[in-house]
Amino acid sequence: MEPEHILSDTETAAIREIYRHFPEKSAACIEGLKVIQQHHRWVSDQAVRELAEILDMSPAAIDSVATYYSLIFRRPVGRNVIFLCDSVSCWIMGYDQIAACVKKQLAISYGETTSDDRYTLLTIPCLGTCDHAPAMIINEDLHRDLTTENVAAILNTYG
Amino acid sequence: MDKPLTQHIKKDGTWLSLKEYEAVGGYQALKKALTLEPKEVTTIVTDSGLKGRGGAGFPTGSKWATVPMGADAPAIKYFIANADEMEPGSFKDRLLLEGNPHQLIEGILIGAYAIQARFSYIFLRWAYHQAAKAITQCIQEAYEAGYLGTPIAGSDFQLNLSLHTSVGRYICGEETALLNALEGKRANPRSKPPYPTVHGLFGKPTIVNNVETLCNVPLILTNGADWFMKLSKTGEGGTKLYGASGRVKRPGLWELPLGTSLREILEEHAGGMKDGYQFKGVLPGGGSTDFLTEEHLDVPMDYKSVSAVGSRLGTGTIIVLDDKTCPVGMVRNLEQFFAQESCGWCTPCREGLPWTTKLLDGLEKGTGKMEDLDILTFQTHYMAPGNTFCALAPGAMEPLQSALKLFKTDFDRHIHEHKCPWE
Numbered sequence A: 001m002e003p004e005h006i007l008s009d010t011e012t013a014a015i016r017e018i019y020r021h022f023p024e025k026s027a028a029c030i031e032g033l034k035v036i037q038q039h040h041r042w043v044s045d046q047a048v049r050e051l052a053e054i055l056d057m058s059p060a061a062i063d064s065v066a067t068y069y070s071l072i073f074r075r076p077v078g079r080n081v082i083f084l085c086d087s088v089s090c091w092i093m094g095y096d097q098i099a100a101c102v103k104k105q106l107a108i109s110y111g112e113t114t115s116d117d118r119y120t121l122l123t124i125p126c127l128g129t130c131d132h133a134p135a136m137i138i139n140e141d142l143h144r145d146l147t148t149e150n151v152a153a154i155l156n157t158y159g
Numbered sequence B: 001m002d003k004p005l006t007q008h009i010k011k012d013g014t015w016l017s018l019k020e021y022e023a024v025g026g027y028q029a030l031k032k033a034l035t036l037e038p039k040e041v042t043t044i045v046t047d048s049g050l051k052g053r054g055g056a057g058f059p060t061g062s063k064w065a066t067v068p069m070g071a072d073a074p075a076i077k078y079f080i081a082n083a084d085e086m087e088p089g090s091f092k093d094r095l096l097l098e099g100n101p102h103q104l105i106e107g108i109l110i111g112a113y114a115i116q117a118r119f120s121y122i123f124l125r126w127a128y129h130q131a132a133k134a135i136t137q138c139i140q141e142a143y144e145a146g147y148l149g150t151p152i153a154g155s156d157f158q159l160n161l162s163l164h165t166s167v168g169r170y171i172c173g174e175e176t177a178l179l180n181a182l183e184g185k186r187a188n189p190r191s192k193p194p195y196p197t198v199h200g201l202f203g204k205p206t207i208v209n210n211v212e213t214l215c216n217v218p219l220i221l222t223n224g225a226d227w228f229m230k231l232s233k234t235g236e237g238g239t240k241l242y243g244a245s246g247r248v249k250r251p252g253l254w255e256l257p258l259g260t261s262l263r264e265i266l267e268e269h270a271g272g273m274k275d276g277y278q279f280k281g282v283l284p285g286g287g288s289t290d291f292l293t294e295e296h297l298d299v300p301m302d303y304k305s306v307s308a309v310g311s312r313l314g315t316g317t318i319i320v321l322d323d324k325t326c327p328v329g330m331v332r333n334l335e336q337f338f339a340q341e342s343c344g345w346c347t348p349c350r351e352g353l354p355w356t357t358k359l360l361d362g363l364e365k366g367t368g369k370m371e372d373l374d375i376l377t378f379q380t381h382y383m384a385p386g387n388t389f390c391a392l393a394p395g396a397m398e399p400l401q402s403a404l405k406l407f408k409t410d411f412d413r414h415i416h417e418h419k420c421p422w423e
């Protein structure tokens, strides 16, 4: 049986619109993955196969790109994705304690999603806000000057 | 004090609109450039002494001068602003991107005119969401005002500019890896030569310049090469965005004359160490630079002087190590980052960095042996410049090789005490 198509016509059209701007279709691979992720939060095997068809590439070639980039998710993520900076300035300024707080509150470790699908916890390299370390991004919001006191309240604002 | 690069950036976190930028003289430098021959523009930039602010400090005008020009040159050329800023401890381009994207767009336009490029990109890291908003709006304004997309009034020069938001990985900041990322591929670096200036994006001549580099270009065109040279305290032109993070009283970012001393930045601008903490050392320009200590405090922070004492100016954003932070732990954190971000293409880096990290991890956990220090030293030679495909691995060795020399007793203590003395 044919698996059900998961990319909507809008997504397919958006991807076609992107490759029109490039000398070769495959150049739209990363942008295509971004479009898929925007709509589905992650990129499934089926999505890889459909993108491969649109771009005249093999699914393996798409996957080799998808798995290269740390912000393309090849596994499902929760409604809110927490990116905790684990680079040097944040580490100096107390990253370890913040990480322990977050892990304890959510009862998950890095790469995991809470059972209610509310949070996924990941690390991210230096967020370029080292003068306000420690820092994290939740979804697209930057939170800086984290302390073991304020981090719990910040997490709670994400439903 | 002159802060030409940042003087118009607002304190409230909003960026200058096109109107606001034009009101302070914005896009006048572009108009001036368009009255000159492309080669004359490159000459002015060469004479200004502007060196690339992306880390390597390559002279900007000399780079532009290697792009093929004239009737025989390829019709399509590209101009790219590198806004990937992922070097640990670096946070300087963010200010320019969030505060005044039109200044960057004008710099790109002038650079593109100098090499006669038709297409340009801003390659922005994913995490800079506020910058993405600012840039998107400013690019739209520039299209509507006729600076982009159509021949600019009174000339036959025209440029298209798009924003590309990256999907992670530090290696994308390396200019040839960046080109592969823009082509939709895995971002493994390319072998050089051929250099991107001849064979770059989609095989066409391409310039890649750092954001801070390009934001200086309109200022140079407006005020002249001599003026730019005189801004600096040394033989290299301009001001520099210097930053400090770690346990200083006022972590932050300051535009100062190039060549301002490390001491002045740390004591006057960063306010000295936080109460209860002693200064132990710094990485002067991001995670891939060699440590400097007390004896180097009077070094002028310019490319030549910092190199002369065995480190690099890098991004000019200083990471401060204090006495209550373990230097071995700090280096371990850095090597873990580099190991994770290695693209895996060449063996010394792919295998050497995780090995290095594992040894440092052992030291921190108290299981380290004296011979581990010899292996670590071996790694610094194994991943020295020339042994790897790109500069990631040699960069990763800079904090390690300097720490092994400067903080030798601290490494030894981890072994003799069978634990991290800072735990």
Ligand SMILES: Cc1cc2nc3c(=O)[nH]c(=O)nc-3n(C[C@H](O)[C@H](O)[C@H](O)COP(=O)(O)O)c2cc1C
Binding pocket: B051, B052, B053, B054, B055, B056, B057, B058, B060, B082, B083, B084, B085, B086, B087, B170, B171, B172, B173, B174, B175, B176, B208, B209, B210, B211, B213, B214, B390, B391, B392
């Ligand atoms: C691993 C690695 C990462 C880099 N990351 C950046 C970066 O994020 N931003 C940047 O401007 N240059 C970065 N560079 C330097 C670029 O390769 C290139 O030299 C620079 O963008 C050129 O611009 P400039 O001449 O204006 O400095 C990186 C280099 C390496 C080896």
Ligand code: SF4
Binding pocket: B171, B189, B341, B342, B343, B344, B345, B346, B347, B349, B350, B388, B389, B390, B391, B392, B393, B394
């Ligand atoms: S040095 Fe590291 S990052 Fe650079 S090409 Fe080799 S494996 Fe890739």
Ligand code: FES
Binding pocket: A085, A086, A087, A088, A089, A090, A091, A125, A126, A127, A128, A129, A130, A133, A134, A135, B088, B089, B090
């Ligand atoms: S090290 Fe965390 S923001 Fe730079």
